[in-house]
Amino acid sequence: MFWPVLIAVTGAFSLALGSALQERDAVRAPGRQVARAGFLLHLLRQPRWLIGSAAAVLGSSLHLIALSGAPLTVIQPLGVIGLLFAIVLSAVFNRQRVGMSQVVAGVAVMVGLTGVLLLFPHGSDVPVLPTSTALVLAGTAVGAGLLVYLTAHWMKSGVRALLLALAGGAALGTTSGLARVVTANAVDDWTRLVSWLTLLAVVTAVFGALLMQNAYRTGHFSAAYATLLITDPVVGVAIGAVLLGEGAPETPVARIGALAFSVLAIAGTIALAQARHRNPEAPDGRRHSGTTVRTRTR
Template sequence: MTWAIAIALTGAFCLALGSALQERDAIRAPGASVARLGFLLHLARRPRWLLGSLAAATGVCLHLVALSAAPLTIVQPLGVTGLLFAIVLSALFNRQRIRLGQLLAGAAVMVGLVGLLTLFPHSADPPVLPVPVALALTGGVAAVGTAGYLVAHWIPAGPRAVLLAVFGGAALGTTSALTRVVAVGAATDLTAVFSWLTLLAVAIAVFGGLLQQNAYRTGHFAAAYATLLVVDPVVGAGIGVLVLGEAVPTTPLAQLLAAGAVLLAVAGTTVLARAENRNPEVARHFPTPSVTDLVHTTPGDPR
């Protein structure tokens, strides 16, 4: 199990490295402060962003390898250590001082999320998700996420980072739930990969990626990454409970501790969102608009 723990930690580092590499290109990409779908096509042509994507994909693969040799209750919490890696790497890449307050807030998010992941029981029963239910689920997440994307044009950068990361995390959490169903089915029948669930997983993953990169684009990388780390597994667990019939903490003590863990993670994320050391490149690419600009600019305007 020792090697599985080492692999899980390496995977967490790779995920954090990939996201930190993607941040700068997300900020530098042309377009409005909340970019459209073509923004992803632009990023896909940037070598550093592609390198970040490769690092993130490596992290996911290492996470899956670790899961094959160690329990979910051990591997999932280890993945949360990526938040501290991400805070440090982003500061180093942007030549900023690493602030103690950010590290403490990141640690609070980690402790809260580890507690939440540990308290939720993990079912071994094969999940079943009918296609009509999957369509309703992904459609609902996409509709709510689109509304959040539109609202994001009108709010300040800090809250915008958290808002976009919340909906991006919800989309990626939905992707995780769909992928789990497909993966379990493919373990016994490889043709299960060629299904509507796979197509829905890819579509909602692309949508989540758009929101995720726009969250990084705000310059509040630590807040965005922390929010994604919290929302993704919470939404995945919620889908498991509400749709796939998985279990929840049953004792009053476990429920109280789970609620406390959520509050701790939210508090840490709030501190990160309010941090003043925003990526300095944002000010050069997205100057603070005047009152006249705000009146005459509409959502999606490239100015």
């Protein structure tokens, strides 16, 4: 049990570090408050952002490895602890102090998310998802995300961070659901990797990445990262419960508990969005001679 736990904690730190490094270049990239798709191409040319992306991929991979050697009830809470790592790392990079309110809000998110995930059953049968259903699922995620993306310019930075991360997390959670179907079926037949579901997973993943980098761009990194940690797995669990037959909490007590934990996680995320600590380099949207003016938030 020792090694899976160590791997899970290492993975949580690696994912948090990667995301914090990505934020550094996301807020400095040229463009509007809500950048267009070319924004990702710019980030792909930034060495630090690429290192951050590699660290995030490594963190996700380590989390999956840890799950193969220990129960979900042990590993999932350890994965969520990455939020505290992210809060501290972001503060260090921005030369700010970590406020007690941020820590309390982060713990609330961790406890709430862990409670929700543990109350949902986790099926072991090979999942099946028709292509038509997958198209509707991916289309809904992308369509909702596109609506947020097109209207985010008129939102305050805190609200923009939450909604972009919510839409991005939903797209990435959809990717997780699609990837679960593809990988589970590819175990017996690797040719299953070449399918419409794989293409849809790639599309939702790229779109989700665009939304998340724009969420980081607001400067409210802790809130955006917390929203991602909540939305991604919850959407994945919901897809499993509704579309893949993995089930939902069966007893009234479990359902009420899941709702209470959800409220706790949401309250913690809102508190993080309202925190005064924000990346001082985040664009405030005012422009002069084609150059974004950045202000330091006090």
